[in-house]
C-alpha cells in the first residue's frame with residue numbers, strides 16, 4: 172500500500188504496540204535545554220534509574236542565557252534563578268554525559284532548534300524530541316520531530332522510547348511561486364490564518380508542493396517550526412537534494428564511509444504516489460503577500476495591505492469576544508490599516524527566524540538605511556554562535572549596526588523574555604518569533620509576528636510597511 | 643502518580659478559547675527547578691492586578707476581582723470548564739503542575755492542545771473532551787446555578803450533570819488504565835526493556851549513522 176512519509180517514519184520506530192493502538196516509539200535524538208529538563212533529571216535520580224543511551228543526547232542552554240555581557244561569564248547573569256537553571260543543566264550533563272553539549276558561551280552554543288540541524292545531529296529518518304514545542308522545526312529534514320513535556324523527557328531518558336498514538340495525516344500543499352518579499356514565515360502565517368491555531372490538532376502535517384520544493388532548508392525549518400502554532404503535533408518535509416546538500420560535511424553527519432549508504436536510505440523518505448491523507452489543505456502562493464499578526468494568537472493575522480478587523484466581522488459570538496479582548500490588549504482600533512500601526516521595538520531572532528538566511532534577508536532591507544526615530548530598540552539575535560560568526564564574516568553585523576540595530580549574542584532572547592530582553596507594558600514589537608500571546612515577550616507587551624524582511628522594513632519605517640516597496 | 647477514579651467537583655468556567663500555557667503559567671515561574679508550588683501563580687497575569695515574580699508572598703498581592711477563580715462562588719473548584727484549544731503553545735509541563743497544585747483534578751472542554759493533553763495524563767489530571775453543544779450548555783448552567791458540580795467517572799467514561807443527564811467521553815484505553823491505577827508509565831515501559839534493546843541493536847546494524855558517538 173502507498174505510504175505517507177509519516178507512515179514510514181512511524182513504522183520505522185515502532186517497538187511495541189498495545190491493543191488500543193498506544194505505541195512505544197524509539198527515539199533517536201533527544202535534545203535537552205535548561206528549562207524543561209531539571210525536574211526530569213531529578214525524577215530519574217529519585218527513582219534510581221539510569222539514562223538509557225547518553226549518546227542520543229545533545230544539550231545546550233538557550234532560554235535563559237543573556238545576549239550581552241558574556242565576558243562576565245555565568246557570574247554576569249544577575250538573575251539568580253536563571254543562573255541556577257544553567258548551572259543545574261551543567262551539573263546534570265556532566266553527570267550523565269551526552270553526544271554533544273554546547274554550554275553557555277561555547278562558540279557553538281545557540282537555540283537548540285538552530286544548532287541541531289547546523290551540527291548535523293538532526294538527520295533524516297530520525298525521531299527527534301525535546302522538552303520544547305518548537306521541536307517540530309526538525310521535521311524539515313524528514314524527521315518525526317515534536318515537543319514533549321518534562322515527564323516525557325524523563326521517560327525518554329529512562330527508556331529511549333515515548334508512548335504515543337499515531338496521529339492522522341494532513342498534507343499542506345503550497346502551489347505556485349512565492350513573490351519577492353514573501354517568505355516561509357508568510358506561508359506559515361497564511362496557513363494558520365486559514366486553518367486556525369486548532370486546525371492541525373490531531374494531525375502530523377506534511378508540507379508539499381512546488382513552493383516547498385523551492386524553499387531552502389532555512390525556509391523549510393521556519394515553516395515546520397510554526398506547524399505547532401497550527402496545532403499539529405509535527406510538521407515534515409520529504410528529503411530531496413536540498414536536504415542532502417545541506418547536511419553534507421556537517422560535524423555529526425555520517426562520515427564518508429557511511430554517507431552513500433545513508434543518502435540511499437534517505438531518498439526513500441517521501442510519501443508514495445497515491446498515499447492517503449486524512450486531510451488536504453491547498454494554498455496558492457499567488458494568494459498571499461507579507462503577513463502581519465494583529466492579535467494575541469497567530470491565527471489573528473492579515474496581509475500588510477489589510478486592516479485591523481472589528482469584532483462584529485466574526486459571526487461566532489465566542490470568536491467576536493476573543494477578537495474584542497485581543498484588540499483591547501493590543502491597543503488597536505478596528506479598521507486601522509496595518510501599515511499605520513506604529514512600533515516601539517523590533518526583534519529579529521528566535522528558532523523561527525534567526526538563521527543565516529533570515530539575517531541576510533533582514534540585512535538586505537536594512538542596508539544603507541536607518542531605523543526610525545520612534546523605534547527605541549531594534550535587536551538582532553543570531554540563532555547560534557556559528558550563525559553569528561558567519562554573519563560577521565559576511566559583514567551583516569556592520570550593516571545592522573550602521574542602521575541602528577543592536578547586534579547580540581545568540582539565544583532565545585526576546586522570543587520569550589526569560590532573560591533581560593523584554594518588552595515593557597504597552598510596548599509594541601515587530602517580532603520574527605512565533606508567538607504573540609499576551610505577555611509572551613514581556614508582561615503587557617504587544618507582539619506582531621512578521622518575517623525578518625518585514626521586521627527590518629518596520630524598523631526603518633517606524634510602523635509596519637510593505638517590504639516590497641523597499642526593493 | 644495520583645490515581646483518578648471518580649470525582650465530584652465544583653466547576654469553574656473559564657470562558658475563553660485558545661488559552662495558552664504562557665497564560666496558564668507565565669515564563670518567570672519556569673525558572674524553578676522543582677515540580678511543586680506553581681498553584682499560587684496559576685493564570686498569574688489574569689488573576690492578580692500586580693505583576694508576579696517567583697518567591698512573592700501571594701497573600702500580599704492584589705487579586706483581580708473580575709477573574710473567575712477569584713470569585714467566591716468558585717472557591718475550591720476541582721473542575722475547570724474550558725473552550726477550544728486549551729493549553730496551546732509552549733510544551734511546559736508547569737501548566738498541568740500549576741493546575742494540579744491549585745486543586746484542579748479534571749478539565750472539561752471541546753479540545754485540548756496535543757502536548758498539553760499528554761502532559762495532563764502524566765500528572766493525574768483528567769482532560770475530558772465533549773461536544774461543543776454539551777460544553778456550551780455546561781457554561782450556561784455553571785453561570786446560572788451557584789455551586790454547579792459535575793460527577794466524573796473514569797471507569798465508565800461518563801460525566802453526570804446535577805440535573806442527572808449523563809454524557810460519555812472518549813479516552814485511550816492505555817491512558818485510562820494508567821490513570822485508574824496511578825501507574826508510572828516509565829515502569830510500564832521498562833517491562834519491554836528486552837524488546838527495546840533488540841530493536842536498538844537491529845537499528846544500529848541497519849542505520850549505523852544514527853548512532854554516532
Ligand code: SF4
Pocket residue numbers: 233234282283284303305521522523582583586587604605
Ligand atoms: S526561540 Fe523561542 S520558541 Fe524557540 S525555543 Fe527559544 S523560546 Fe522557544
